[in-house]
Amino acid sequence: MSSLSQLIRNENMKIYFRPRTWLMVLFLVGTVALMSGIMKWDESRSETADWRASLTQQNEKMALDLQSSADMDEGSREYLQERITLNDYHLSQNINPDKLTLWSYVNSSASLIILVTLLTVVVAADMIAGEFTWGTIKLLLVGPASRTKIMLGKYISTMVFALLLLIVCFAAALIAGGILAGFDGLNTPDIYMGSDGIIHEGSMFLASIEKYGYNVVMLVMYVTMAFMISSAFRSSSMAIAFSLLCMLVGNTLSGLLSGYSWVKYLIFPNIDLTQYMEGATPLRPEMTLGFSIAMLAIYYVVFQFVAWLLFTKRDVAG
Amino acid sequence: MTEAVLELRNLTKRIGRRNIVDNLTFDIPAGEVFGFLGPNGAGKTTTIRMIVGLISMTKGEVRIKGVSVKDHFELAMTHVGAIVENPEMYKFLTGYQNLVHFARRHSGVTKQRIDEVVSMLGLQNRIHEKVKRYSLGMRQRLGVAQAILHRPSLLILDEPTNGLDPAGIRELRDYLRKLTREEGISVIVSSHLLSEMELMCDRVAIIQSGKLVDVRSMQDASGAAQSKILLEAGDPAAARQLLSQLFDASQLAVSGPYIEIAADKSAIPNIARVLVAADIEVLGIHSVQKSLEDQFLEITGGEMVV
Incomplete structure (x- = not known):
C-alpha cells in the first residue's frame, strides 16, 4: 500500500519537472525586481530635500484640521492624532519615514501575493484535471492508493508549491531591497503606535510576516477553490480558465452587489481580511472579522468536501 | 485447478x-x-x-x-x-x-x-x-x-x-x-x-x-467439435442423400456449392469411399478448422436473433 509521503513525492515530481513551473518562479522573481526598480526610481524622482520641513508642515496642517473642523468623527480624529504623534517621533529620532529601506521593498512585495495566488491557482486547477487531460488518471488510480489519499497528496503538494512561491517572493524582495537600499536596513525597526497610545519599535520581520499572513488567507481560499474546480472538470484548460475567472470576476461582482445585504454570504467580500485593518472599511458595515473568518471556514470545508466527493465517487470512463 | x-x-x-x-x-x-x-x-x-x-x-x-x-x-x-x-x-x-x-x-x-x-x-x-x-x-x-x-x-x-x-x-x-x-x-x-x-x-x-x-x-x-469438412460434389443432392446415412441431419448443411459436414478430418476417407462407390463425382474435399472468429460470430450472431 502506498504511503502518503511517497504520493507527495510523486506529485512534487510532476510539478517541478515541468518547465512551466520554473517559468512561473522566474516570472515572479522578475516582477518583484521590476516593482522594486520602479519604487527606487520613483523615490529618486520625488525626493524632497528637506524631509524634516515637510513633516513639520504636515503636522501643522493636521493640527489645524483637528481644531477647525469640529464635526469630524471620532475615527478620523484618532487617526490624525496618531499621525501627528508618529511624525513627532520620527522628527525626534531623526528617521526619515519616506526613505525606502530594505523592508519597504519587502512590505510592498506583499501586494504581489495576488500574483503568487494566480500562479498557484493555475497549478492547483491543473492538478486533477491535468491527469484527465493527459490520460494518466487511469494508471494513477489503478494502484494501491485510495483516491482520498491521492487527493490529499495532491492538495499538500499544491500548498507546498504555494509556500515555495511565497518564500521566493519574500526572499526576492529582501534581496532586491538589500541591493537598492543597502543591507544595513535589515535592523530598521517597525515604528507604530500601540493601543496604549505609546510609540513602539517592533521587529520589521514580524510586521512583514503579518502582512503576508493576511494575504495568505486569500491564497489558501482561492487555491482550495481552484482545487475543487479541478476535480469537477476533466479538462485542465477549462479548469484553469474557470478558476481564474472566478478569482477575477468575484471581486468586481461583490463590489457591484454591495447594496444587497446577502452579498456578505458570498466568499469574495470575506476573502480579503485586510479590510478589517486600520484605515479600511469592510464591504458591508455589519461585517466583522469574526463573521468573515467563520464564513471562510465554512467555505473551506465545503470546497474540500465537494472536491473529495467529485474525485472519489465518480466513475472514470472514456 | x-x-x-x-x-x-x-x-x-x-x-x-x-x-x-x-x-x-x-x-x-x-x-x-x-x-x-x-x-x-x-x-x-x-x-x-x-x-x-x-x-x-x-x-x-x-x-x-x-x-x-x-x-x-x-x-x-x-x-x-x-x-x-x-x-x-x-x-x-x-x-x-x-x-x-x-x-x-x-x-x-x-x-x-x-x-x-x-x-x-x-x-x-x-x-x-x-x-x-x-x-x-x-x-x-x-x-x-x-x-x-x-x-x-x-x-x-x-x-x-x-x-x-x-x-x-x-x-x-x-x-x-x-x-x-x-x-x-x-x-x-x-x-x-x-x-x-x-x-x-x-x-x-x-x-x-x-x-x-x-x-x-x-x-x-482446435478439437473435433470445432472443425468441419467441406465437400464439393458433381451432384450435391445425391451426395447429400447418401451422406445422411453416415451422419446426423444436424451435422449436414449446404452452403453454396459446398456441403458442410460437422466432423473432423478422420471422416474424410470414409466419405470419399462412399461417394466413389456410388459413382458421385468428387470435385473437392477438405477439412476446415473453425477459427475463433467463426465461433464468435456464430455465438454472438445466434444471440442477436433471440
Missing part, C-alpha cells in the same frame, strides 16, 4: 435502466491468460474498470487473491498491474522517472528491480529520454514495464492492441507469453481483435450485451 487469482461474483453495473454488465460470474486460476471477448459496447471495458475500481459496481463482488476490491481496495490493488487502454505516461518526464513514479506507490520496488524490468523490455538505451519523444510501441513497452514492476499476481490489459501496428501487437504478445512463463502471473486481456485473442489466450470468455455468453478453452477450440 489451483486457487483462483481473480473471482467475479454476480458483477453488475446498471446505468439508467440498462444493465451494462449483467451478473458476470467467473474465476481465473493462477498462470492463465484469459481473454475477454465481445463486440464494441458489450461491456468488456466496463467490467475491467470495475475490477480495478475505476468504475463503481452496482452489485456483486470482485476478489483478487481472495481480497475484496470493494472493501479493501488498497490491499487488493497491491496484486494488480494494469494497462488500461493506451498507456498514457507523463510526457514531460523521462521513461525512468515515470517508472519511479509508479514504483513509489508500491513498497519494496528497488532500483535493481526497475533496471531489471527496463532491460527485460529492451528499453535501456532510451529510458532517460523524455516520454514525449517515444514512439507508440515504446510507450506500450513502458506501459508493460510500469505494470509488472511490483511483481503482480494479476495483469490486466484493456484493449492493449488499440493503436498498435502489427509489429507492435506481435511484440506485446511475445512479452505477455514471456511474462506468464517467467513470472507465472495470470493475465486478463480484453479485445475485439479475435485473431489476437486466439494467439494469446488459454481461455476466452465471450460477452455480449453485458452477459456472459460462453467461456471456452482454446485447446477445445
Whole structure:
C-alpha cells in the first residue's frame, strides 16, 4: 500500500519537472525586481530635500484640521492624532519615514501575493484535471492508493508549491531591497503606535510576516477553490480558465452587489481580511472579522468536501 | 485447478435502466491468460474498470487473491498491474522517472528491480529520454514495464492492441507469453481483435450485451467439435442423400456449392469411399478448422436473433 509521503513525492515530481513551473518562479522573481526598480526610481524622482520641513508642515496642517473642523468623527480624529504623534517621533529620532529601506521593498512585495495566488491557482486547477487531460488518471488510480489519499497528496503538494512561491517572493524582495537600499536596513525597526497610545519599535520581520499572513488567507481560499474546480472538470484548460475567472470576476461582482445585504454570504467580500485593518472599511458595515473568518471556514470545508466527493465517487470512463 | 487469482461474483453495473454488465460470474486460476471477448459496447471495458475500481459496481463482488476490491481496495490493488487502454505516461518526464513514479506507490520496488524490468523490455538505451519523444510501441513497452514492476499476481490489459501496428501487437504478445512463463502471473486481456485473442489466450470468455455468453478453452477450440469438412460434389443432392446415412441431419448443411459436414478430418476417407462407390463425382474435399472468429460470430450472431 502506498504511503502518503511517497504520493507527495510523486506529485512534487510532476510539478517541478515541468518547465512551466520554473517559468512561473522566474516570472515572479522578475516582477518583484521590476516593482522594486520602479519604487527606487520613483523615490529618486520625488525626493524632497528637506524631509524634516515637510513633516513639520504636515503636522501643522493636521493640527489645524483637528481644531477647525469640529464635526469630524471620532475615527478620523484618532487617526490624525496618531499621525501627528508618529511624525513627532520620527522628527525626534531623526528617521526619515519616506526613505525606502530594505523592508519597504519587502512590505510592498506583499501586494504581489495576488500574483503568487494566480500562479498557484493555475497549478492547483491543473492538478486533477491535468491527469484527465493527459490520460494518466487511469494508471494513477489503478494502484494501491485510495483516491482520498491521492487527493490529499495532491492538495499538500499544491500548498507546498504555494509556500515555495511565497518564500521566493519574500526572499526576492529582501534581496532586491538589500541591493537598492543597502543591507544595513535589515535592523530598521517597525515604528507604530500601540493601543496604549505609546510609540513602539517592533521587529520589521514580524510586521512583514503579518502582512503576508493576511494575504495568505486569500491564497489558501482561492487555491482550495481552484482545487475543487479541478476535480469537477476533466479538462485542465477549462479548469484553469474557470478558476481564474472566478478569482477575477468575484471581486468586481461583490463590489457591484454591495447594496444587497446577502452579498456578505458570498466568499469574495470575506476573502480579503485586510479590510478589517486600520484605515479600511469592510464591504458591508455589519461585517466583522469574526463573521468573515467563520464564513471562510465554512467555505473551506465545503470546497474540500465537494472536491473529495467529485474525485472519489465518480466513475472514470472514456 | 489451483486457487483462483481473480473471482467475479454476480458483477453488475446498471446505468439508467440498462444493465451494462449483467451478473458476470467467473474465476481465473493462477498462470492463465484469459481473454475477454465481445463486440464494441458489450461491456468488456466496463467490467475491467470495475475490477480495478475505476468504475463503481452496482452489485456483486470482485476478489483478487481472495481480497475484496470493494472493501479493501488498497490491499487488493497491491496484486494488480494494469494497462488500461493506451498507456498514457507523463510526457514531460523521462521513461525512468515515470517508472519511479509508479514504483513509489508500491513498497519494496528497488532500483535493481526497475533496471531489471527496463532491460527485460529492451528499453535501456532510451529510458532517460523524455516520454514525449517515444514512439507508440515504446510507450506500450513502458506501459508493460510500469505494470509488472511490483511483481503482480494479476495483469490486466484493456484493449492493449488499440493503436498498435502489427509489429507492435506481435511484440506485446511475445512479452505477455514471456511474462506468464517467467513470472507465472495470470493475465486478463480484453479485445475485439479475435485473431489476437486466439494467439494469446488459454481461455476466452465471450460477452455480449453485458452477459456472459460462453467461456471456452482454446485447446477445445482446435478439437473435433470445432472443425468441419467441406465437400464439393458433381451432384450435391445425391451426395447429400447418401451422406445422411453416415451422419446426423444436424451435422449436414449446404452452403453454396459446398456441403458442410460437422466432423473432423478422420471422416474424410470414409466419405470419399462412399461417394466413389456410388459413382458421385468428387470435385473437392477438405477439412476446415473453425477459427475463433467463426465461433464468435456464430455465438454472438445466434444471440442477436433471440
